[in-house]
Amino acid sequence: MNSKYIDNDNSRGLFERASRSMIKGVNSPIRYFEPYPFFVKRARGCKVHDVDNNQYIDYCMGYGALLLGHAFKAVIDAVREQLARGSLYCMPTEQEVELAELLQRCIPCAEAVRLVNTGMEATYHAIRIARAYTRRRKIVRFDGCYHGSHDYTLARRDMSREERMDKAILDGVADNTLVLPYNDPDALMDAMRREGDDVAAVIVEPVMANAGLIPPEDGYLGRLSSICREYGSLLIFDEVVTGFRLALGGAEEYYNIKPDIATFAKAMANGFAIACIAGRRDVMSVLAPEGRLYQGSTFAGNPISVTASLATIRYLTRHRSLYSRIARRCGELVSMIDDAIEDNGLTARVNSIASMLQVFFTSREVRDHATARSSNTELFKAYFRALLKQGIFIPPSQFEVCFLSLAHDDTIIRSTGESIDRAFRELREQVEVAGRQ
Numbered sequence: 001m002n003s004k005y006i007d008n009d010n011s012r013g014l015f016e017r018a019s020r021s022m023i024k025g026v027n028s029p030i031r032y033f034e035p036y037p038f039f040v041k042r043a044r045g046c047k048v049h050d051v052d053n054n055q056y057i058d059y060c061m062g063y064g065a066l067l068l069g070h071a072f073k074a075v076i077d078a079v080r081e082q083l084a085r086g087s088l089y090c091m092p093t094e095q096e097v098e099l100a101e102l103l104q105r106c107i108p109c110a111e112a113v114r115l116v117n118t119g120m121e122a123t124y125h126a127i128r129i130a131r132a133y134t135r136r137r138k139i140v141r142f143d144g145c146y147h148g149s150h151d152y153t154l155a156r157r158d159m160s161r162e163e164r165m166d167k168a169i170l171d172g173v174a175d176n177t178l179v180l181p182y183n184d185p186d187a188l189m190d191a192m193r194r195e196g197d198d199v200a201a202v203i204v205e206p207v208m209a210n211a212g213l214i215p216p217e218d219g220y221l222g223r224l225s226s227i228c229r230e231y232g233s234l235l236i237f238d239e240v241v242t243g244f245r246l247a248l249g250g251a252e253e254y255y256n257i258k259p260d261i262a263t264f265a266k267a268m269a270n271g272f273a274i275a276c277i278a279g280r281r282d283v284m285s286v287l288a289p290e291g292r293l294y295q296g297s298t299f300a301g302n303p304i305s306v307t308a309s310l311a312t313i314r315y316l317t318r319h320r321s322l323y324s325r326i327a328r329r330c331g332e333l334v335s336m337i338d339d340a341i342e343d344n345g346l347t348a349r350v351n352s353i354a355s356m357l358q359v360f361f362t363s364r365e366v367r368d369h370a371t372a373r374s375s376n377t378e379l380f381k382a383y384f385r386a387l388l389k390q391g392i393f394i395p396p397s398q399f400e401v402c403f404l405s406l407a408h409d410d411t412i413i414r415s416t417g418e419s420i421d422r423a424f425r426e427l428r429e430q431v432e433v434a435g436r437q
């Protein structure tokens with residue numbers, strides 16, 4: 001495998017140039033890592049090539065979007081055909097109807113859907129819908145969950161005055177946003193007893209994938225659902241990561257829990273920009289033009305993204321067995337990582353589910369944001385570097401997740417396991433040297 005990340009002059013040159021026109025050379029903060037990111041030239045399957053001709057096995061996979069792999073033929077062919085017929089009509093199309101019907105068949109809560117463009121847009125409007133429907137002000141979210149970069153889900157009531165100013169959060173938004181620990185239904189029950197009659201919605205990532213990977217404990221999502229019902233608050237599943245990845249019907253299908261509203265993006269179109277708000281018809285009916293809640297977007301339901309989503313979901317529908325195949329490979333990689341942790345005497349653990357995993361350098365069981373933060377993030381950075389040198393690209397932050405795709409075959413999985421073992425050997429040596437000093 002050609003991998004010489006240490007010597008990557010073209011990426012360095014592009015980074016210096018990019019930094020003159022873009023903040024720190026990137027358009028989204030997570031793409032930056034020290035001293036500078038590699039710049040991508042092309043990608044196919046599970047492999048990414050950079051501008052210095054280094055090749056990496058990708059475990060970032062568009063932060064979960066690319067379940068079928070980069071440049072997946074069925075999707076690319078469909079998009080290419082559509083491109084010749086135009087890219088934006090701003091009037092409805094038959095494909096939009098087909099996609100909406102397909103979404104209704106796949107997603108248990110989808111009595112009605114509205115297409116938008118990004119995950120952030122979907123969660124923002126889902127919260128507006130919940131507020132308009134319930135005519136209540138407050139929302140509950142969970143520490144460590146991420147729902148996109150907008151005030152409604154970045155705010156928290158316990159923010160200091162200074163922090164509110166730094167993060168441009170208005171007092172009204174912060175004061176109406178309660179943040180509770182994940183995997184702790186009693187904390188929700190207590191909060192609802194105090195102020196449940198003004199809680200419009202409880203929004204949750206059914207599997208937390210933004211504090212590393214943290215699956216829900218047995219019965220947790222069911223408790224959330226029954227508490228919401230008791231207090232007349234809506235339950236919003238943010239399935240931007242889990243939708244079409246955990247199962248065709250997302251976490252709703254996987255855990256057999258139906259929320260009132262759910263949001264989808266990422267794996268819904270295998271790398272094209274489209275998102276969806278799905279939910280109960282009576283709730284979704286608050287949206288204009290039927291209801292009074294205005295929500296609109298020039299690019300919503302554009303024919304390119306709709307075509308990509310139709311091709312993706314049709315493929316997933318016809319090849320459902322791919323979910324168990326990818327999960328088996330993920331399980332095999334996790335057991336290789338567990339062995340490598342033990343063989344190298346490291347204090348670390350792996351959380352995993354379906355096609356997702358994350359390593360934490362901690363002795364504690366990772367079940368919420370607080371325990372995720374107990375992980376040694378310096379060691380994680382060394383792990384990231386040790387893998388990058390070997391041509392394996394994982395997300396650069398401890399608080400992200402590694403994603404497998406259909407293109408990560410058995411050979412790739414075996415060689416990744418061996419690379420992780422070598423990376424852990426390097427870490428062990430670093431830990432031993434540090435211990436002697």
Ligand SMILES: Cc1ncc(COP(=O)(O)O)c(C=O)c1O
Nearest residue numbers: 118119120146147148240241265
């Ligand atoms: C669970 C979750 N919700 C929402 C978002 C925001 O999605 P987008 O980046 O498409 O705006 C993300 C992004 O990573 C996410 O992980």
